[in-house]
Structure formats: C-alpha cells, structure tokens
Amino acid sequence: MRVAALAGGVGGAKLAYGLARLLSPDALSVIVNTGDDVELFGLSISPDLDTVCYTLAGLANEETGWGQRDETWQAFSAVERLGGPAWFHLGDRDLGTHLERTRRLANGEPLSAITRDFCRAWGVRHPVFPMTDQAVRTRVMTVELGELSFQSYFVEQQCRPRVTGFRFEGVEASRPAPGVLEALGQADCIVVCPSNPWVSIDPILAIPGIRQAVAAKPVVAVSPIIGGKTVKGPAAKMYAELGIEPSASAVARHYRPWLTGFILDQVDNGLVNEIASWGIITKATDTLMTSLDQRERLAKEVIAFCEIIAERN
C-alpha cells in the first residue's frame, strides 16, 4: 500500500507521524500546505511544513502545536525589549530553521530542495514535499478587517474576525513542487489528513494539476471536525461563519466530488448513513490522537481502510 498524504499543520502532522511509523519511506510521502507561509522580520517562515517535519523528526513541541520542544526564547525577549511586535513568537531553535531557509531561498534554491535537505539533517526518512516552490499565500476575507494574510488572521487576530471567504494569491502561476505529481501518481490511495479543509487542504488542491491528480485516485479523508467542533484551529468556526453547520458531514460534502472513503469520529456515528448515501464509503472510529500510540492506532485503521477502498476501485 503506497500512500500520499495531504497535510496542513498539527492534526495533519499527527496522522502523518502515525502513518510514518507503519509505512516505509518508499510507501509514504507527505504533501504539505504552504499557503500560510509568511515573511516576518526578513525571514521566510513555513509553519505547516515545519510542524510536519518537526513532528516526523520527533522535535515538535506537543504542547504549543508549533515550534520545537525544549525551546528557548532569548531572541524574542530581545525583540520585545526593543518594542517589536510580539504577536508572532519564534523560539531560538526554530529561528535557526528560518534563518537557514531564508539564506538558501535568497540563493535561488527551491523550497522543495531545502526541505529535502532539512529532513535529511533532522533524520526524517519519508519524503516531505511543499505543495509548490512558488509563493502561494492564503488570504482571509473578513467582515471586520477586510482581507488579511493568513498569519495575521490566525496569530495576530487569533481567528476572531468573521470570515467571508478565502483567496490563494499567486496560485494561478504556481506549479506542484518537483516530486508531488509523481508521489500522487504512484500512490495506491491518497489520504487527506484531519486538517482544515478551507485553509490547509483547499490551497493544496488549488495548485494547478493537483486536484486532477488526486481525483484520479482512491481518496480517503479523515474528518478534522468531531461532534461539530475541531480539536484545534478555526475550521468549525469558519464553516459556521460561511453559513454551513460545522460537522463531519460538512467536511465530506466539501470533498464530495472526488472523495472515495471517509473516516469520522465515533461520536458522529449518526452521520454515517447520510454521507454513505452520497456514495462515499464511510467508517466511524476513535479519531482523537492525544498520544503517540493513538496516532499509530488511527494510522493503522486508515491504512486498512485505504486497502479496502483501493481494492474496490
């Protein structure tokens, strides 16, 4: 079973970690959203890419959901002393990643090549791809503040403004990063991790060529919404503000045109029949990943489900 996983930040990284414990490096690749990348203090920051890589490397800070564990904060204490903006905190070790990435990008190297080298240095053996080497930036349209960059919405405004829509700036001119279409083409099944459909998965699918490559394969998605809520992040709030009742059904409907199989949490067992009625093979299980073992257990169920789905196709 060869799997290509699409992932955003924390939830996606957790499932990717579980999958990486069970699948060999030639049987799993992870394609990561870079729509929430941001340039701050002159540095090129790729939050989702780093969360996935740090998580796979065992370096992630499990408490915050971003940055590295055992982190120190000397640089940003100094920034604060100077009256600098404190809303986007970067740890000292994490800064090392951004410094070296920024240096290599300025040298003209593509993000995908830099990510491959960083993964090697961190001991990440499974291929991790940014969705694209071009700059694609998720813009969030809001009632209160108009259009915001994703990080301004997410970190600075703490997701408070009500969203009216999204835009992926630069997406028309972007191409899938080298290796992405090959990874999708070689996969027996695509796994859409429990990431935010609007701002983690949609940007990946918006890269010209990716949606078609995904739609050509059996696809299993795991719902990031459990009992109408998200474990982390604003996906449920976004659905509500866009006039859609937040639920696992809403997620399945979001992906419906190309979705083959859907995994939702057991608390949402009552939604299985509705989703199945759309021709989507649906399975309810415990989808919470609050421990490393739970990540592996869910990954095991996802792989078993992929095998069933792939066989039927």
Add this chain to the structure above:
Amino acid sequence: MRVAALAGGVGGAKLAYGLARLLSPDALSVIVNTGDDVELFGLSISPDLDTVCYTLAGLANEETGWGQRDETWQAFSAVERLGGPAWFHLGDRDLGTHLERTRRLANGEPLSAITRDFCRAWGVRHPVFPMTDQAVRTRVMTVELGELSFQSYFVEQQCRPRVTGFRFEGVEASRPAPGVLEALGQADCIVVCPSNPWVSIDPILAIPGIRQAVAAKPVVAVSPIIGGKTVKGPAAKMYAELGIEPSASAVARHYRPWLTGFILDQVDNGLVNEIASWGIITKATDTLMTSLDQRERLAKEVIAFCEIIAERN
C-alpha cells in the same frame, strides 16, 4: 567641553564608554562606522553600531568583543545542524536586535531612527549615530581572493588575504545621517577613537560632508597601534601589506591633513618628536583599556587634552 567621537568597533566602543562616564548626554555624541554592515540570512546586521551600543549599555560581551554577554547559541546550533554556514555566529539575544532592525528597515524606517529607539530601550543616554542612513559597504581588495565584502574578509577569511586597497561602495550617493553634521558642528573637539583608520574611520570620513565638518574643528586622535601592533583587529597588518611600516606615526600621518592633537601609547614615546614636527600636538600616555577603570582614566586624559587643544585653536 562638547565632544563628538568617531568610532568603529571594540577599541572605539571602549573609549566611547569611558567618555560617556565623564560627559553628560548633551556633551557627547558618538558617530559610528556602518561600512562593515552586512546582510546575512535575510537579516540586516550592523556590527560596529551594535558593539558601540551594547558597550554603552553595559550589555557587551567583553570576551569576544562582539555580541551580548550571557549569550546563548540555540539558533545557530540549529543552523549548523542544517549544514548552514557557520562562519558568522550570531547569539540568540543578538539575533533579536537584527530581527527587529530588519523588520523596521523593511518598513522604510531609517537606521538612525531605529538606533535612537534601540538606545532608549537599552538605556543608552548619549546620542549614537550611524554615519549614514544609506547603504555604504566597505569592500576589501585582496591579492589572493580579489574583492571581498568586509565581513567576508574579516570573519570568513579571518583577515588572512593580503590587502591591496579599499573601496566604500555606495558612498558617493550617501549623506550623513540626521544629527551627524549638527553633532560635529556643535562639538568643541572631535575625538577619533582608537579604531582601524582604514576600515573604521576612513568610511566615516568618506561620507560627503563629514571630512570637511571634522576638518573645521580641533581633532584629537588616539592611536590604535601600540608598539607597532594592534590590540585587536588587522590595522597593523593592513599598513604592512600596503607598504607602510605599522606604527603610531603611520596613524598620525594617515590623519595628518586635519589632525590637531594625537595621543599615542607611552611605549611609543620615541615617536612623539617626529609627529610633533608635523605641527601635531602629541602626547604619550598609557592607552591600553583592559579594565573599565582604564577606559575612564584614558577618557579623562583625552578630555583634558581636548581642552588644551580646543583652547589653543
């Protein structure tokens, strides 16, 4: 006695510190070389400016001569793990300075305004000016490697290549930073700190308007060369490679067209008559500043000498 001091890095910062202990903030301003500023990892770094400000603030690392004391190195350990270039080490706290300066420069704020705010945050009460708000970059011509940026010569190559000359890129289009000409004009005496004449003082003098403003005043220079050697840095090596015997005399000759008074170390007492014969009032004393008290003692002698010089003019 109002003093405007011209300074480069460590030696200049030490005398500036001594002067600042004796003169009130309205009686001392420090004009600092920015020719060795460098852009690395996307960050705008001003080594001499930071050395002077950190020293005046009591934050300087006295052992290394650069960066902050009680520094940590998490970010650059991370850069090294990623295989990044390790020749220019930046501490975590020091990074905070570069991050916030880079952010504000990118916002279009001038370096002089940023420096003023940083000084306020660090508790530096005496005005510190970058020589200019424009980018002026010292380029070092070498036998072995051709033209190098100053930091590439100084840090990466550790001053090993033999120099054949210097060039201050961008200097023609530069202007003195706001406040610099006023500080020079209001001074009773200009003090040229014991900094490298070639790469710390010459760049300041090369900014259009500064040399004339300096030459219009009594000027006292303190020799950075003691017994034919420098306490720190490549000034003596540079003189030798340019075919000039390194000595306090060579420094006085360097500044001769506009120099009024010269302070050299007591070990160079034998050179006093030669320099005096050029019409420069010359004084030998202990110029080593290996303790905070010695900085203040030398500063006291410099101020007393300035008073004599200024009275005669």
